[in-house]
Each structure stands twice: as C-alpha cells, then as structure tokens.
Amino acid sequence: MKKKLISVLLSGMMAASMLTGCGNESQEVKQIDDQTTAESANASTEKSESSASEDAIANLIAATTDPVDLTLWCSETESYQKVMAELVENFKAQYPDVEFNITIGAESEANCKDDVLADVESAGDLFVFPDDQLLDLVNAGALQSVEATYTYDPAQTNAAATVEAASVDGKLYAYPMTASNGYFLFYNKNYLSEDDVKSWDSLLAAANEQGKTVGMEVSGAWFMYGFFAGAGLEMKLGDDGKNICNWNATDTKYTGASVAQSISDICKNPAMKNCVNEDAQAFALNGEMIADVNGTWATNAFVEAYGDGYAATKLPTFTVDGEQVQMGSFAGYKFIGVNAYSKNPGWAMLLAEFLTSEESQTKIALATGEGPSNIVAASSEEIANAPALAALSEQSEYADLQRVGDNYWAPAATLGQSLVEGNYTDIQQLLDDAVAGITQ
Incomplete structure (x- = not known):
C-alpha cells in the first residue's frame, strides 16, 4: 500500500507539471517520465524496506550474546522429521555468527493444542498445528502474534484463505505452512x-x-x-x-x-x-x-x-x-505457531518465517506430499501436477x-x-x- 501511494502521488505531481504541454509527442514523453519516476520510487521504497529488514536481523544478531536455544515441535512422521532437520541446518548456515541449539521434537499435530496448553512455558518455542486449534491457543495466550516480520510478509505471500484462517479479529497469529489438511x-x-x-x-x-x-x-x-x-x-x-x-x-x-x-x-x-x-x-x-x-x-x-x-x-x-x-x-490448513512464552521470541519468529518461506514450503511439499499455502510454491508445475494434490483440489468443492x-x-x-x-x-x-x- 505504501509503494502504491508513493507511485500515485508522484504520477499526479508529474501530470500537474506537464499540463502546459501539448501534442502526442509531449504526451508520450510525459507518460514515459511518469512511469520512470514511479518505478524509481517503487525501487527506492523496496530498497528502503529491504534495508529495514536487514537492519532488524542485524540488530537481532548484535543483541545475541548467548547460544540461542529453540525447540521445534512437528509431526512425528519420518518425512516431516527429516525435512525439518534439513531446513533447520539451512537456517543455521544463514547465520554463522550465532550459536544455535535447535531441538526438533516429535509431536502429533492432533494433540498439539492439548500438549501446549498443558504447560505453555515448557512447550516448544515453535510448533506445527492444524487450523482448528488456533482459537483455543489464542484465547489461552499461547501464541505470539505476527506483528513484526524480518524477511517477508506472510499475509502477502500465502493464499488469502490460509491467512484468514490463521487470524483472529484481523490479527495474524500463526505462519501458514500447508493448505492440504483434508482427505x-x-x-x-x-x-x-x-x-x-x-x-x-x-x-x-x-x-x-x-x-x-x-x-x-x-x-x-x-x-x-x-x-x-x-x-x-x-x-x-x-x-x-x-x-x-x-x-x-x-x-x-x-x-x-x-x-x-x-x-x-x-x-x-x-x-x-x-x-x-x-x-x-x-x-x-x-x-x-x-x-x-x-x-x-x-x-x-x-x-x-x-x-x-x-x-x-x-x-x-x-x-x-x-x-x-x-x-x-473437512478441509483445513497447518500453521507454525510461535510460543508467546519463548525465551528467544525474535529468533523463534525468524525461524518460523524461514520454515514457511516459498522455498521451505516447496521442500516440505515434495518431502511429505502436503500442499503449500504459499501462492508461488502451490502454483509450481511440479506440485500442482501431483495426483494427491489434484485429488484434494477436486474434493475441495465439497469440503x-x-x-x-x-x-x-x-x-x-x-x-x-x-x-x-x-x-x-x-x-x-x-x-x-x-x-x-x-x-x-
């Protein structure tokens, strides 16, 4: 919205300054100037936002003096455990100056809410859960809302239905990960x-x-x-x-x-x-x-x-x-939630972003057969043509x-x-x- 507003304002200013011009040639020059100026503004805004993200991560790294201990709870199935272990190693490699101790726990998604609420402070820093558990987790104060982002905005990169399902009263409380929780x-x-x-x-x-x-x-x-x-x-x-x-x-x-x-x-x-x-x-x-x-x-x-x-x-x-x-x-989605009681909330949120990024969701889909919620990942030919996901899409009309x-x-x-x-x-x-x- 910020980028669009700047573009519109600049275009309007350029149009006003060119009102004295006449003829097709002048109009063409004005339009080119409008487009170039707007594109420059967009590029400048994107660069500014990118710099802000880099600064936020740099500040997080600078503020980290001790080893970062995190626990990730995800499905006990072999395919999930294996792909999550690979992704966690990739995440650690992106931040070589930080010492991480990331433990992956085997947690049944069906029981996740009950196990988290049994002792929220001792539960995983991050956990994978189905969408129908969201409201109880939010009402119990167990989820950190997604009010700050580091590398991308989950509300923009995932299918609108998954973002809506991950939100309560318009506030995002979890990171969409899959859009294939059906039969x-x-x-x-x-x-x-x-x-x-x-x-x-x-x-x-x-x-x-x-x-x-x-x-x-x-x-x-x-x-x-x-x-x-x-x-x-x-x-x-x-x-x-x-x-x-x-x-x-x-x-x-x-x-x-x-x-x-x-x-x-x-x-x-x-x-x-x-x-x-x-x-x-x-x-x-x-x-x-x-x-x-x-x-x-x-x-x-x-x-x-x-x-x-x-x-x-x-x-x-x-x-x-x-x-x-x-x-x-039934149809549904799976999310990654960040524990509101995590001792390393910044790193937990950054890891949640990483695990639900376009690239990570693609790897999870190929490893587990589950469909991504990320719009770009879901539209890739390799995933869209998978028989199971095609069947799920066919059944979705009746779900x-x-x-x-x-x-x-x-x-x-x-x-x-x-x-x-x-x-x-x-x-x-x-x-x-x-x-x-x-x-x-």
Whole structure:
C-alpha cells in the first residue's frame, strides 16, 4: 500500500507539471517520465524496506550474546522429521555468527493444542498445528502474534484463505505452512478403473471381484463427517461456542437415519475395512488394499505400495434412498505457531518465517506430499501436477473448513464405531444419543 501511494502521488505531481504541454509527442514523453519516476520510487521504497529488514536481523544478531536455544515441535512422521532437520541446518548456515541449539521434537499435530496448553512455558518455542486449534491457543495466550516480520510478509505471500484462517479479529497469529489438511481417495489403477472409483457401490464391487479390500476410518469422527455433510446435514460451531448438529433430522431431504443406514451398509460389505492410517498403509503395501480414504500425509506410502498404479481422486458418491450423493469432507490448513512464552521470541519468529518461506514450503511439499499455502510454491508445475494434490483440489468443492467444538469428537466416534459394528437396535435412537452428546 505504501509503494502504491508513493507511485500515485508522484504520477499526479508529474501530470500537474506537464499540463502546459501539448501534442502526442509531449504526451508520450510525459507518460514515459511518469512511469520512470514511479518505478524509481517503487525501487527506492523496496530498497528502503529491504534495508529495514536487514537492519532488524542485524540488530537481532548484535543483541545475541548467548547460544540461542529453540525447540521445534512437528509431526512425528519420518518425512516431516527429516525435512525439518534439513531446513533447520539451512537456517543455521544463514547465520554463522550465532550459536544455535535447535531441538526438533516429535509431536502429533492432533494433540498439539492439548500438549501446549498443558504447560505453555515448557512447550516448544515453535510448533506445527492444524487450523482448528488456533482459537483455543489464542484465547489461552499461547501464541505470539505476527506483528513484526524480518524477511517477508506472510499475509502477502500465502493464499488469502490460509491467512484468514490463521487470524483472529484481523490479527495474524500463526505462519501458514500447508493448505492440504483434508482427505480424498488413493487407489491402484492396475485394479480399479476411473469408473470403479466414482461410487462406493462400484468401488466395493470391483474390490470384491478381485478378492481385495478398500479402507476408510469410518469410526473416526473426522472422516465420518463426510457422509452426513455430503447429504446436506449440518455440523458446525455456533457463535456461542456450542456445536450445532442435526444428524438426527427426520424432516430433511435425506434423513439422518437414511444416511446412517447407508454408512452401516457400506461397512457390512466384506471388501470394506474400517482402519486407521497406519493399518491402511500396511494393507496397501502387502497388496491387500487397493483403495483407501486418506490424506496427503500418506502419499509416500501409497506411491510405494501402488507403484505405476498409483492414482488419487475425489471421494466417491454413496447411495442414500436409492440416489447417489457426493461425499463431503473437512478441509483445513497447518500453521507454525510461535510460543508467546519463548525465551528467544525474535529468533523463534525468524525461524518460523524461514520454515514457511516459498522455498521451505516447496521442500516440505515434495518431502511429505502436503500442499503449500504459499501462492508461488502451490502454483509450481511440479506440485500442482501431483495426483494427491489434484485429488484434494477436486474434493475441495465439497469440503468444509473444520470448525467444531471439543464435544464433537467422542460422541461422533462412538456413533461411527456403532455403525461399523452394527451395534444398535434403533438407528434413530443411536443418532439422537450422538447428537445429544455432540451438542451438550
């Protein structure tokens, strides 16, 4: 905005000074002078801003006399641990005059908020967490707001949706890192055609014919959401902080009982396996499982398991009351947060910037299969053409940003497990109990 204002003002001044000129030649000279002056102003402003950034880093280095101790918490997966270790070494190499002791801890993203809030002062200086944990972390005063930047402005380099999700009341509280926290269908095209994977009916039929299986963590509240959401039923967080849920509705186009029955029918199919991520990957590697509902974090495992048959697509449709209904899903992002209680906040923020820069996000994406939030990195041909990210993009049309209260997870998981096992006598009562727990 500052650059644009200077450019406009200079252009206006030049125009005023040239009012006495006439003819096309004079006008052309004026326009060239306007452009040159504005470009010079922009270049001068950029140089000034660059110098300010360099000065801020120089001041940080000058103020550092002791070794800088930092702890980074990130996913326990091998791919994350490896790429973060590489990036941390690159960061240290940029500042050879500073002694760093940077420890990388293995922290489940799903549990990050709870582990941070259990003892904020002892938590990591930086930590990777999903976007739905942001508000609780902000309300607890655990996050350092991003009010100062050193090398670039995260609000300008990342997709607007990720910046909005990382902000509260217009203030940025975390550094966007990925824009791929959702789920879709991995499949082996050596066994399944594009038509096979369009619906659960055809998918399971094809798997049965070949003596193979298909996986999904139906008993997982995160995944099961997709069935009810696809059928137009509601589950969201209200303004009062309580969950709003009508999964037991009896007056909607597709009733809650009809959707629940469809889920139960899918789970009764002998080709269907209710399984968690790690088990699905193992089943795929041993050749048993030829398709699985999963996310980008599992990309490397399915690439290895399926080889030249590796493929991915949006979630299948499923049958409700004799009609095909497209599954919905949750969508989300991952951020790096800086602990408000860090003893080295300046260095923690500079490291967070480094780890979420265009170059770093590209390396993280290639190492883990997760899509970057950085606009330039996400548009690169190498990343944009990745099957998993293309599938996620296709599914995004049917995805909702994950915004649910804590009371959602346990009752929804119990509901899912009951539908998987067929452990109920009255499906409407099962739904009524689940909704009562979710909305309490």
